[in-house]
Amino acid sequence: MKGVLFNVVQEVVEETYGEDTWDDLLDDAGLEGAYTALGDYPDHELVALVAAASLRTGLGPDAVLRTVGRLALPRLLDRLPPTVPLADEPMAFVRSVNDIIHPEVLKLYPASHPPVFDCKDDGDGLMVRYRSTRRLPDLAHGLLEAVDDHFEQSVSVERIADDDEANAVFLVRVGEA
Numbered sequence: 001m002k003g004v005l006f007n008v009v010q011e012v013v014e015e016t017y018g019e020d021t022w023d024d025l026l027d028d029a030g031l032e033g034a035y036t037a038l039g040d041y042p043d044h045e046l047v048a049l050v051a052a053a054s055l056r057t058g059l060g061p062d063a064v065l066r067t068v069g070r071l072a073l074p075r076l077l078d079r080l081p082p083t084v085p086l087a088d089e090p091m092a093f094v095r096s097v098n099d100i101i102h103p104e105v106l107k108l109y110p111a112s113h114p115p116v117f118d119c120k121d122d123g124d125g126l127m128v129r130y131r132s133t134r135r136l137p138d139l140a141h142g143l144l145e146a147v148d149d150h151f152e153q154s155v156s157v158e159r160i161a162d163d164d165e166a167n168a169v170f171l172v173r174v175g176e177a
């Protein structure tokens, strides 16, 4: 996983719980933690940090990842160059993750492997199928939930199916709590 993701997780933890908490999590997980944005680090380091946070907070690892995702979106968006055109409404934004944002990420962070989000209109909203070998649907869930904060508009994200442990389908609707 690209270091930039670890950098964003670190920012989220430090700003929400204080700098010491990040150091405590690194200690608990037995990690050094000198992540550089362009570096590549084993996925199991993220899993270990989430497990450490889960033990300290009593939240399940799924809830930890979802919370991190929710808080991470504005920080990830800050890392995109200002030339990247960002959608101005929630549904177009969700579609753009696969069509614009992650393709830009591939240019910025060579050899990265962002997940795939297949989007399909469903009479009721947008069906978003997450596919990745990384098994982080909870992170995806939190990031999608953050679209609500980003647009200050009510957006609901319901996880409607799990193909298997790794993949998931979300139904995203605007205008519902």
Ligand code: HEM
Residues within 6 Å of the ligand: 001, 002, 003, 004, 005, 073, 076, 077, 079, 080, 097, 101, 102, 105, 109, 111, 112, 113, 114, 115, 131, 132, 133, 134, 135, 136, 137, 139, 140, 143, 144, 147
């Ligand atoms: C709602 C918006 C977004 C969603 C739902 C989303 C989802 C995800 C998820 C779930 C992952 C974890 C890897 C995986 O599951 O395979 C990921 C990876 C990543 N995303 Fe996004 N993302 C979003 C926006 C962004 C933005 C704005 C950036 C801008 C920098 C970004 C950059 C990255 C990078 C660098 C990775 C790591 C890829 C790698 O290490 O190979 N994402 N994204």
